[in-house]
Amino acid sequence: MNINITGRNIDLTEGIKTAITDKLSRLEKYFTPDTLVNTTLSVEKERQKIEVTIPMKGNILRAEQVSDDMYVTIDLIVDVIERQLKKHKNKMITKYQSGSNLKKEFIEEETQDDEIKIVRSKKFGMKPMFPEDACVQMDLLNHDFYVFRNAETDEVNVVYRRKDHTYGLIEPEC
Numbered sequence: 001m002n003i004n005i006t007g008r009n010i011d012l013t014e015g016i017k018t019a020i021t022d023k024l025s026r027l028e029k030y031f032t033p034d035t036l037v038n039t040t041l042s043v044e045k046e047r048q049k050i051e052v053t054i055p056m057k058g059n060i061l062r063a064e065q066v067s068d069d070m071y072v073t074i075d076l077i078v079d080v081i082e083r084q085l086k087k088h089k090n091k092m093i094t095k096y097q098s099g100s101n102l103k104k105e106f107i108e109e110e111t112q113d114d115e116i117k118i119v120r121s122k123k124f125g126m127k128p129m130f131p132e133d134a135c136v137q138m139d140l141l142n143h144d145f146y147v148f149r150n151a152e153t154d155e156v157n158v159v160y161r162r163k164d165h166t167y168g169l170i171e172p173e174c
Contacts (some may be wrong), residue, residue: 001025001027001031001033001035001036001037002034002036002037003021003024003037004036004038004039005017005020005039006039006041006074007042008040008041008042008045009042009043010041010042010043012041016041016070018098019070019071019074020039020041020050020074021073023077024037024052024078025077026082027078027081027082027085030082030100031054031087035056036054037052037054038053038054038055039051039052039053039072040052040053046068047066047067047068048066048068048069048072048073049065049073050064050065050070050074051063052064052077052081054081059088061085061088063080063081063084064077067174083122126147127149127154128148128149128151128154129148129149129150130150130151131148131150131157131159131169134148134159135159135167138159138160144161145158145160145161146158146160150171151172155170155172157169157172
């Protein structure tokens with residue numbers, strides 16, 4: 001694994017470089033030797049931030065962690081990358097994709113399935129209404145989205161609340 005370390009608004013000391021290299025070397029068991037790992041460290045108002053990007057064939061693994069202590073952040077980022085790798089592996093096995101940068105031993109080893117499990121389903125009648133009425137109904141229920149049948153088009157639509165406190169409408173494309 002080739003680890004590329006970049007610093008923004010921070011002096012990269014040998015201690016930090018060594019800590020990053022040691023912790024990220026834990027990931028060597030998952031990757032081929034020619035895999036490139038881009039690591040960017042930055043400091044913004046006493047927030048220690050690390051971004052790790054690992055380009056792979058068809059995908060990019062990316063993780064970002066923020067903490068008050070750079071060494072704690074390094075530990076956190078490795079755990080996040082390992083979780084993403086296991087998810088990616090399960091996805092590849094499910095879709096019968098090639099392993100690209102991952103070692104064959106890692107792909108072939110047994111894993112627990114992190115299957116998506118639907119724990120609750122709900123049925124409800126959808127009476128036709130206008131998008132504005134659906135927004136009012138969504139606000140009354142204190143939800144972030146609302147599914148309804150559009151009275152104008154008789155199609156199923158979704159209204160949703162955006163981060164800037166405006167509303168959005170999703171309509172099916174014919």
